[in-house]
Amino acid sequence: MNKQLIEGQEKSFISSNPQQKKQKSRSMGEQVNSYPNKLPQTNLAPKSTILNTNTNKDKKVKITFLGGVGEIGKNMTAFEYGNEIIIVDCGMTFPDNDLPGIDVVIPDISYLIANKHKVKAIILTHGHEDHIGSLPFVLNEIKATIYGSRLTLALVENKMKEFSKVKYKAIAVKPKNLLKIGNFSIEFIKVNHSIAGALAVCINTPAGNIIHTGDFKIDFAPIDGSITDITRFGELGKKGVSLLMCESTNVCRKGYSMSESNVGKVLEEVAFKQHPTKRLIIATFASNIHRLQQILNLSQKYKRKVAFTGRSMINVSEVAMKVGELTYDKKNIIDVEKISKYADSELVIISTGSQGEPMSALTRMASDNFKNIKIGENDTIVLSASPIPGNEKNVYNVINRLYKKGAEVIYDELADVHVSGHACQEEIKAIHALTKPKFFVPIHGEYRHMKVHKELAMKLGMEERHIIIPDIGMQLELTPNNLKKTGFTKAGMRLVDGMTLGDTESNVLNDRKQLSEDGFCVVILTISGTTSELVSEPFVITRGVVYNYEADVIVRELKSNLSVFIKSYDFKEMELSLLKNEIRKFVSNFIYKRTKRRPITLAMVMMV
């Protein structure tokens, strides 16, 4: 299959895979090819188009949770009817500290691989890594056409550049578009989120309508002028929603999330107005296109040139510009290498590093390790982001270093320079109230979030038996009158470690943990086969165990004790493996007694 990203509706798409072609002509309605405006704006595909001779009882939609439940990250859910599977989202997550050396974590898709002939489509709600990040791996294993907004697909394209061997087909969709895939028809619904081009989906199935919100908030003053389509949610609610699957990230927060436009006002006040003579450096998430748009607008208003720094910031801003999500006068953008031609008061630098990422632009600036920017007293730096849990120490380290260089630093503790992209309780309640679902499944959250979300739904009047808290691998069955748990399939984490996949069954990760605490020690003894005595001095190597100042003494002592040990030991009758083990224990105990450290210890014996 050719890699083919449809960037606009005018492009046709080519498939070199006959199977795929067949599938396409069989399963995709005209609608998608002719979007955006020729479609009926609000109608789902009429039920009569769904060829289904089953009785109600046989109208079973199977839902398989492959990620994003019981965790924040690697969102992935499969919807299955007969011989058709459509997947919503395909995310990755970053490893916790208990997975040392692991690069990223992706969903275990054994279930999809076993049913790969059924998989028809991957629908992406938006372009964040926890919704698209597994694509390079998943597309290596299953074939499916990708659907998402233009920005989402442009970010996918950008990501797939590094995996040029993986071929795929992608089709851009817009809010109100209707997509027919076999017995499913999918309607896309505009939602606000901390990335542009975010979509919820309503999946019309033989068992009823399923709404999957993706990640969303309700922003009544959005930057792109277009609010979460609560009217459509309400209309669908009137028609009848069988199952609501709603995200839960911020369900513990009372009230409403603040509007993104509020951040612009605060940035104007605390940065542009209050620091007219300073150079402004604003760090934020590259994917927060509306944040970038506001900074660009303010820069124009205050007659400052803008330079983007950091690889992802440069990439994403270009991508967003290409698809029209970011608009600005190009003559106001300058290359970061040219900032020296401008006065500080004429500059805004938009940078990566709002999470204190070690190699990011802002972190390197803070460490005097960034070619074109040297931080000083004439800099006002805004971290327009909140630290993601786990990143606090890195973020505050960067802030402290910037302060020490004399810069002014403004961050979320000091001013409202960031808002969340996720709905708080009142917004979540609105979606429940509008869609009036028969059944409810909280998604995208740790267990605690889904639990609170369940309680929220019950407070709104839903019966407990109509709510299921999902878990990874759980499978549900939706029929027109019922939603029930049917069991579990193999699912969970796959660990990407360099070029191959890691696992938790091997000792690798436990070894790494022990090594990170206490290092390792290798002892090699050469013993005469005839006299059973040491032929030469024991050979000892340690790494990560003893500090320089103590190494000489400890190693010397170990060697001499080992010699004594060997002499005293009657090992002539002993098997070599047993002897090795005795030596290993001796060395390990010696080191522990001297240092209270327990390095991984290996003993080797050469018989000569």
Add this chain to the structure above:
Amino acid sequence: MNKQLIEGQEKSFISSNPQQKKQKSRSMGEQVNSYPNKLPQTNLAPKSTILNTNTNKDKKVKITFLGGVGEIGKNMTAFEYGNEIIIVDCGMTFPDNDLPGIDVVIPDISYLIANKHKVKAIILTHGHEDHIGSLPFVLNEIKATIYGSRLTLALVENKMKEFSKVKYKAIAVKPKNLLKIGNFSIEFIKVNHSIAGALAVCINTPAGNIIHTGDFKIDFAPIDGSITDITRFGELGKKGVSLLMCESTNVCRKGYSMSESNVGKVLEEVAFKQHPTKRLIIATFASNIHRLQQILNLSQKYKRKVAFTGRSMINVSEVAMKVGELTYDKKNIIDVEKISKYADSELVIISTGSQGEPMSALTRMASDNFKNIKIGENDTIVLSASPIPGNEKNVYNVINRLYKKGAEVIYDELADVHVSGHACQEEIKAIHALTKPKFFVPIHGEYRHMKVHKELAMKLGMEERHIIIPDIGMQLELTPNNLKKTGFTKAGMRLVDGMTLGDTESNVLNDRKQLSEDGFCVVILTISGTTSELVSEPFVITRGVVYNYEADVIVRELKSNLSVFIKSYDFKEMELSLLKNEIRKFVSNFIYKRTKRRPITLAMVMMV
């Protein structure tokens, strides 16, 4: 010197060290021995008692910052006049992730060791680890009498049990006590904090009064009925405060901190009232005595028995009871082993683990790994604490697991079940306004906190040149008319790693980091000295590098490639070390090419 903890004023103390005896009789006023109530309640030692024939210019007090500035943790400051040094606090800190395998971090006290003959006293403001935790190490190196509140000293005693070789002398003090040590006289001032027995100090020196707040908040409804002595701060302000050293932990938070008593009200509502039939499990910091007191009071009110669980909870509650900071009817306390004799509705379990610490009682309960308590649907669990930055993931893991067991879980995101022990902006402003210091030095905070604190002081009218932001190792000189920076002395971190001290100069920590990411690989080749050929198959050991499923193939390939490499290599003329290095590089590159991992690689060559 004998270890001797004075638990009440009635006890006398014995010193077997004549030097110390001499010092005692020379430097300690009668006041301390006869406290608490015979002292003038508010007067400092009259200036006339200070024998000082220096001119104003020579009245120099040197202040050395050994910890707690530019960081949260390991608080330690030395005040020096002539041949006398008094130390305020002696804390430790926990290592960041970039110090793998390090147990705790303590201050580098090279300066004190070099001046150990001058050191007279260590004054402890309160009993938190970041104020007392280095004592076992520091007292091994310098001799000094310890002063602190009874609870503080009881916690010190408890801590020192594990270091029985370290002898020390401790003297309990109370608010309003006056302590004369050579040219210093020290007044203790009651402050509210998240531990009972917290004290600020006013150090009267020949160069003027120095107020060191310790950690504090202003709680107008404290549990012990005794508020931060703002009157005394005001009186000292009227008399004249030369230098204020004020903590900065919460200086970024606007407004006031909530009263500790508020937590009691919330706990009563969300736990005791709303869950009358449930077993209540409340996790909090063991040292938060007033929190424990409130839970005990509520338990009594609602006729529930209390069981303490977790080693530190049992220890600290006993210690606090012994010194009278915790009062309750003993017949309401039961052993955790006996809880099965009571109905769930008759029980409150007070537990450690509010930070999700892996081995704590609550974490073990959440993992079904706690002998006497099995969590179920009839449990309501309160985490009466906020996650300390860095602990979030552990805390939320525990919460999720408790929820999954069917328990009700209440934590800070859901209800106000915790308050901070540190002053917010308005409280900090109050201290500045009351003490009206000539000079100001923010302490106990990261640089960002101290920077914001400096700006706060300037907003209150202080001139910038009267404020110095300290750094670790910085030395200041206070004279009656001036405060200035005089330079830096050696100071910083000492890393406790098992039984010895680590350092960052050795490669140990970097090696551990690399090992934790990619493991290690050892290759041993036995080569014939005559033919220069491999005598046997190469020997390869890896740990933390390759997963079981890939190990066979990769190791086999490596071995055969190594054999080819050796054959093709002309090393007869080569030095052994050079050959080893070539082999090491070959192996490292092979592994990287196959896995994208870079283990620490060692090559050994045996010539036979």
